[in-house]
Amino acid sequence: MVEINTEGKVREGSIYGQITSLGHEQLVFCYDEPTGLKAIIGIHNTVLGPAVGGTRMWNYASEAEAITDVLRLSRGMTFKAAISGLNIGGGKAVIIGEPKLKNEAFLRRFGRFIDSLGGRYITAEDVNMKTSDMEYIAMESKYVTGLPEIRGGGGDPSPVTAYGTYLGMKSAAKKAFGSDSLTDKKIAVQGIGQVGKYLVELLVKERAEVFITDIFEDKLKQVAKETGATVVDPNVIYDIDMDIYAPCALGATINDKTIDRLKCQVIAGAANNQLEDEEKHGKILLKKGITYAPDFLINAGGLINVYAEFIGGYNREQTYKHADRIYDICTAILNKSENENIPAQQAAIEMAWNRIQSMGKVKLPY
Numbered sequence: 001m002v003e004i005n006t007e008g009k010v011r012e013g014s015i016y017g018q019i020t021s022l023g024h025e026q027l028v029f030c031y032d033e034p035t036g037l038k039a040i041i042g043i044h045n046t047v048l049g050p051a052v053g054g055t056r057m058w059n060y061a062s063e064a065e066a067i068t069d070v071l072r073l074s075r076g077m078t079f080k081a082a083i084s085g086l087n088i089g090g091g092k093a094v095i096i097g098e099p100k101l102k103n104e105a106f107l108r109r110f111g112r113f114i115d116s117l118g119g120r121y122i123t124a125e126d127v128n129m130k131t132s133d134m135e136y137i138a139m140e141s142k143y144v145t146g147l148p149e150i151r152g153g154g155g156d157p158s159p160v161t162a163y164g165t166y167l168g169m170k171s172a173a174k175k176a177f178g179s180d181s182l183t184d185k186k187i188a189v190q191g192i193g194q195v196g197k198y199l200v201e202l203l204v205k206e207r208a209e210v211f212i213t214d215i216f217e218d219k220l221k222q223v224a225k226e227t228g229a230t231v232v233d234p235n236v237i238y239d240i241d242m243d244i245y246a247p248c249a250l251g252a253t254i255n256d257k258t259i260d261r262l263k264c265q266v267i268a269g270a271a272n273n274q275l276e277d278e279e280k281h282g283k284i285l286l287k288k289g290i291t292y293a294p295d296f297l298i299n300a301g302g303l304i305n306v307y308a309e310f311i312g313g314y315n316r317e318q319t320y321k322h323a324d325r326i327y328d329i330c331t332a333i334l335n336k337s338e339n340e341n342i343p344a345q346q347a348a349i350e351m352a353w354n355r356i357q358s359m360g361k362v363k364l365p366y
């Protein structure tokens with residue numbers, strides 16, 4: 001419901017209140033009775049190009065929670081694309097419901113909704129969505145990426161994400177330690193899932209001293225056996241003696257409870273939204289002299305992979321070359337942060353916005 005107060009202003013907390021405060025262009029509510037599909041597509045900003053971002057399926061506790069999620073995530077995609085130099089905007093979709101309930105008809109109906117936007121939104125995989133789900137969507141719409149390599153797609157984006165994270169970590173190490181070598185650095189990787197396990201491989205190859213943690217013991221034993229990394233309990237990861245903390249599991253792990261426990265000099269990981277409160281915790285890290293490699297830049301390898309698929313003629317080698325730029329972009333952000341004495345996350349957001357605004361002006365003559 002749109003709630004407008006007596007002064008004609010949108011009430012804070014209403015849907016339009018949220019859309020206007022975060023700067024979205026469009027929010028699309030989709031419903032299909034026969035399949036039970038309930039989805040929301042958030043298009044944040046299309047100045048640089050069509051809005052690209054994955055679809056997440058989640059059993060949200062409320063509609064408000066789903067709306068907040070799609071708005072927050074689609075905005076994050078705008079910054080990620082802009083800072084990485086990609087010519088795409090930010091979008092995201094959420095499907096409300098139990099992931100086990102999705103089937104061919106459900107996903108193809110969702111594909112039709114995506115198609116009806118005529119290319120303003122292009123989807124990909126996200127939480128609880130697989131490459132095979134993208135194949136069903138692709139039966140109804142060409143506005144989909146994340147297809148298997150065998151179908152001309154980019155396949156699993158995680159190795160590229162891990163590679164970008166590794167480069168961002170090296171750039172941050174150069175700023176903090178004066179050298180980007182990770183040899184003998186004590187690095188704690190929290191979460192050895194799809195991205196974490198590839199990151200550990202890269203770190204071990206560079207002869208870093210790697211500590212790993214996860215909530216799945218079997219996974220930990222396996223990765224420790226394969227790489228020689230040291231296993232740490234999930235509850236003590238914040239307290240160990242380390243040079244670099246690499247959050248690769250959940251978001252918001254840098255919060256009021258953990259921030260004083262971290263004795264590292266660098267934070268560089270793949271997880272999205274690592275700072276629970278972007279402004280507050282960003283400032284604390286700056287004050288403590290901890291070099292923070294902005295999450296939405298250094299985990300952009302996955303989006304770079306999707307972008308390569310979107311522009312056509314997917315080529316793995318070129319995709320890695322594109323991801324190489326993460327190192328220099330991270331260095332530029334950290335320099336801006338240092339010169340202006342502002343948190344690195346803020347510096348990254350400002351750089352992303354500057355690009356959108358200046359490109360918006362370039363596009364005007366069309």
Ligand code: NAD
Binds near residue numbers: 193215216270271299
């Ligand atoms: P994943 O689900 O494969 O791996 C996450 C791992 O974290 C799992 O092994 C899980 O058991 C572990 N974990 C969960 N809670 C934990 C806890 N409290 N302590 C320790 N470990 C815990 O996910 P992924 O694809 O590897 O992604 C990791 C992070 O990177 C996520 O935040 C994701 O949003 C982000 N990310 C991933 C990609 C990508 O290409 N996969 C791209 C950009 C960002």
